[in-house]
Amino acid sequence: MKKIYSVLVENRSGVLAKIAGLFARRCFNIDSLAVGETDDPTTSCMTIVSSGDERTIEQIEKQLNKKLDVFKIKTFDETEAVPRELMLVKVKYNRTNRPEIMEIAQAMKADIVDMSKNQMMLQICDRPDRIQTLIKLLAGVSIVEIARTGTLALPRCTD
Numbered sequence: 001m002k003k004i005y006s007v008l009v010e011n012r013s014g015v016l017a018k019i020a021g022l023f024a025r026r027c028f029n030i031d032s033l034a035v036g037e038t039d040d041p042t043t044s045c046m047t048i049v050s051s052g053d054e055r056t057i058e059q060i061e062k063q064l065n066k067k068l069d070v071f072k073i074k075t076f077d078e079t080e081a082v083p084r085e086l087m088l089v090k091v092k093y094n095r096t097n098r099p100e101i102m103e104i105a106q107a108m109k110a111d112i113v114d115m116s117k118n119q120m121m122l123q124i125c126d127r128p129d130r131i132q133t134l135i136k137l138l139a140g141v142s143i144v145e146i147a148r149t150g151t152l153a154l155p156r157c158t159d
Contacts, residue, residue, distance in 0.1 A: 002051045004081055004153045006074040007064060011037055011044040015069045028060050034150030049151050076155050083153040085128045090121045092142040101141055108134045
């Protein structure tokens with residue numbers, strides 16, 4: 001079972017280490033972790049994706065609530081949220097595989113953001129499962145380098 005935790009924390013040094021330490025001490029798995037400042041410069045939002053059984057998921061929330069630096073926690077699963085991840089992927093290309101790479105990029109709605117004589121860099125911002133699909137589709141070409149953010153997510157709008 002996967003759960004997404006949106007954790008509002010005090011924006012100061014050491015908070016990330018404390019939260020990561022909590023996960024390490026309790027042997028909780030972190031599938032993805034992204035941290036960024038909110039509209040309030042004194043507050044950061046940590047988006048943590050973790051997996052485990054129901055008891056583990058409950059324990060994670062309880063342990064996070066005990067931390068003094070934590071202001072608020074929202075938990076939701078992937079169906080209750082709009083998750084997004086950003087990936088940059090650099091691939092080698094030649095005359096024969098260039099059309100295939102361009103076709104894959106277009107089909108996956110990835111943008112070409114940089115290009116040289118033999119390499120091109122694609123950018124995609126999408127659901128984590130679609131990011132994985134793009135990686136699989138590009139497996140036939142020579143992937144040089146990949147950089148990915150952690151998952152960001154907000155609960156779906158409820159108007």
